[in-house]
Amino acid sequence: MKTAELSEKILSGDRRALARAITLVESGRDDHRVAATELLDLLAKSGRQALRIGLSGTPGVGKSTFVESFGMMLVAQGLRVAVLAVDPSSARTGGSILGDKTRMEQLSRQKAAFIRPSPSQTNLGGVARRTREAVALCEAAGFDVVLIETVGVGQSETVVAQMSDLFLLLLAPAGGDELQGVKRGIMEMADIILVNKADGDLKSAAMRTCADYSGALRLLRKRPQDPEGYPKAQTVSALQEAGLDSAWADMKTLVEWRQDRGHWSGTRAEQARYWFAEDVRQALLARLKTPWAQGRMTELSDQVAQGAVSPTAAAQEMLKGLGVAG
Amino acid sequence: MKTAELSEKILSGDRRALARAITLVESGRDDHRVAATELLDLLAKSGRQALRIGLSGTPGVGKSTFVESFGMMLVAQGLRVAVLAVDPSSARTGGSILGDKTRMEQLSRQKAAFIRPSPSQTNLGGVARRTREAVALCEAAGFDVVLIETVGVGQSETVVAQMSDLFLLLLAPAGGDELQGVKRGIMEMADIILVNKADGDLKSAAMRTCADYSGALRLLRKRPQDPEGYPKAQTVSALQEAGLDSAWADMKTLVEWRQDRGHWSGTRAEQARYWFAEDVRQALLARLKTPWAQGRMTELSDQVAQGAVSPTAAAQEMLKGLGVAG
Structure with a gap:
């Protein structure tokens, strides 16, 4: 074609x-x-634009169930919803977090919904560019909301946050007073923290966890792109479809506030600058991705670790092999 | 010569x-x-090795006073002490955090001490390599302790932590219950948090702040390179030379524990691998540092931010200019 x-x-x-x-x-x-x-x-x-919502959560927090319930709610409101994924693990396992569409059984059957599994890629840089381009395609195709989900591993949250208008962090109720080891950097990216599984036996634990995170969020530095009261934490039950409407209302409030004050377009402009620079950097670093370069890097790195050669000398050796002046 | x-x-x-x-x-x-x-x-x-101690603290926490008092204590114990600095701001201001040696008046006059101001450099990558090499020179010159200090700005802590055996975070007493906005990532790097100015009117505030940080440290994930009770927070008064001996005792405990279990050499090997890979990456990215490349990047970035061209297309344009296939 x-x-x-x-x-x-x-x-x-x-x-x-x-x-x-x-x-x-x-x-x-x-x-x-x-x-x-x-x-x-x-x-x-x-010039079509969708609301890009980034969603992160570790395995087991009910991410698929959330996407299913939240997506179905949006579809019921007449909105068209696309779901994409950034999965840094798929490169290793060959698997895919959205490969199993049966976990979003209802949503995947909707005409107004489009679900696309994460591609298998060899590196996060490549995944990032391709996902960013897939988002642009979904926007051109007229979707109103593009959900970009990722697992809470390594740098994938940063990648997703850098291509999202809103960033949601989905958490499970925690036992005790421990904040689940969520890195502060991740919390600082979140616009809304959703404590899922606020149902049945876990309801009170979910409310306690939510209160803990509300407290932790108040300790963070105020960001210019947030109105009073944001970022915020709230409970939801994806299973019982509870709290989703209120979460969606909060998202809309946040989006309107940012649009009115220019933060929306400002953030998109900054993101575009970021991806431009990142594309250039990745292309320059691509010389390290060939099989020869990877093998040689490993060899030299082992020699450096054993103290047989200094990092500086090993780097010069590597650059000579690449035909680059050190 | x-x-x-x-x-x-x-x-x-x-x-x-x-x-x-x-x-x-x-x-x-x-x-x-x-x-x-x-x-x-x-x-x-x-094969000479010194104890490399990284020290971070924002301006005003009393870093110079601490280095002076702590350094003098070590010298009094017969140790030779070198002080280096990583100052990401010196590139912009032309200044230097250790330029004013009069702030370490006693230490700078000791034969067993060596103080070297931060070099003015155009980028943190360059500062990092040069500081790392200066550390190696100080080790060869027979110093027992190399203190590498930095201000708590941007990524300079990561750079310093990656070349240190121990990483100290120096803080001032905080008013209220606020944790001074210290990023969790920085806290996660710290081996020992020292709340300075535990003297006079600030003594009780310092103790409260120290208790807050002790609590916050307990919420962090346990690291394999830490014995029970570490990382820890404690109060010191650099001015009154109080608590420095106990902080030094803790450092020695930590170092011995790590040496006995192989973490010491393991960490050094990992750091060497990191710097080798970083040197190679920096050399590849150096093509973006020429005046022409910087100017062109800015131009294209502005066009991308205005939406006149996509990040992908702008990146290809840039790479064409650099003579690299996109």
């Missing part, structure tokens, strides 16, 4: 064209990259 | 030779880099 034709179909809301375009941006082939860039340039002219 | 001669003088403890060698590693000239690498290789054979 010609790029122009694919573009037209995506703009008209053709789901198969969208799926095909995402496959295109995920491809590592050079001719595919050229076509993908052309396609994204064409689609950018539509 | 020949490199071999300089090496001999440093090994014999000649302070002027040491100062000269640090100037050499700080130089950006190509022939100086070659000589510096040669020198470091020669000196590495001595």
Whole structure:
């Protein structure tokens, strides 16, 4: 299919064209990259924007159930919802956090919903660019909300936060007074913390955990992009579909406040700058990703660790091998 | 002076030779880099190691007074102490956190002490490598303790922690129940938190602040390189020279525990691997540091922020200009 034709179909809301375009941006082939860039340039002219919601949570907090319930609620309100994933683990396991669509059984059957599993990639940099491009494709396809989910591992939250308008952190009720070891850096990215499983036996534990996080959030530095009372923590039950409407109301309040004050467009502009610089950096560092370079890096790193050679001397050796002046 | 001669003088403890060698590693000239690498290789054979203590604290917490009192205590115990600095702000201001030696009046006059101001550099990567090399020079010169101090700004703590055996965080007593906005990531790096100014009117505030941090440290994940009770918080008064002996005793306890269990050498090996990989990455990214590249990056970044061009397309444009395939 010609790029122009694919573009037209995506703009008209053709789901198969969208799926095909995402496959295109995920491809590592050079001719595919050229076509993908052309396609994204064409689609950018539509100027369509969705609300991009980043969602992070460790395995077991009920992320899939939340996406299912929250997504169904949005669809019931007449909104079109796309779900994408950034999964740093899929590179290793070959698996995918959204591979099992049966976990979002209802949502995956909705015409107004589009669920796309995380691609298997060899590095987070690659996953980031492809997901960012998939978000742009979903926006052009007319979705109102794009949910970008990730597991709470390593730097994937930063990646997702850098492409989201809102960042949600989903947590499970904690036993005791421990804050689940959530890194402060992650908390500082969150706009809304949702303590899930506020149902049945866990309800009171969820409320206590929520109160703990509310307290912890108050200790954080105030951010210019937040109105009074944000970031906030609240309880939800994805299973019982409780608290989702109030969480959605909070998200809308936050979005409106930011749009009125220019933070919305300001953040998007900063994110675009970030991704531009990041793309350039990743391309320069790509020389370390070849099999030869990876093997040589490991060899030299082992020698450095054993004290056989200094980091400086090993680096010069490596750069010589790459044909770069040290 | 020949490199071999300089090496001999440093090994014999000649302070002027040491100062000269640090100037050499700080130089950006190509022939100086070659000589510096040669020198470091020669000196590495001595196998001498100092205790490397990283010290971070924001301006006003009394860092200079602490270094003066703590350094004088170590000198009184017959130890030789070198003080280096990583100052990310000096690149901008041209100033230097250790430029004013009069703030360490006694220590700077000791024969067993060596104080070296932070070099003015254009980027933290460069400062990091040069400081790391200065540490190696001080070790070869026979110092027992190398204090590497930094201000609590940006990523300079990470840089210092990655070249230290122990990382100290110096804090001032806080008013109220607020944890001074210390980022959790910084707290997670600290081995010992020292609440300074536990004297006069501030004594009880210092004790309260110390209790707050003790509580916060207990919420952190346990690290394999820590014995029971670490990381810990304690009060000191650099002014009244109080608590310094107990802090030093704690440091020695921690160091012995880590040496006995292999964490000491394990951490040093990991740090060497880190710096090797970092040197290689920095050299690859150096192509973005030329005046032309910086100017072009700014231009393209502005276009991206205005939405005139996509991050992907702008990155390809930039890479074309650098002669790199996108």
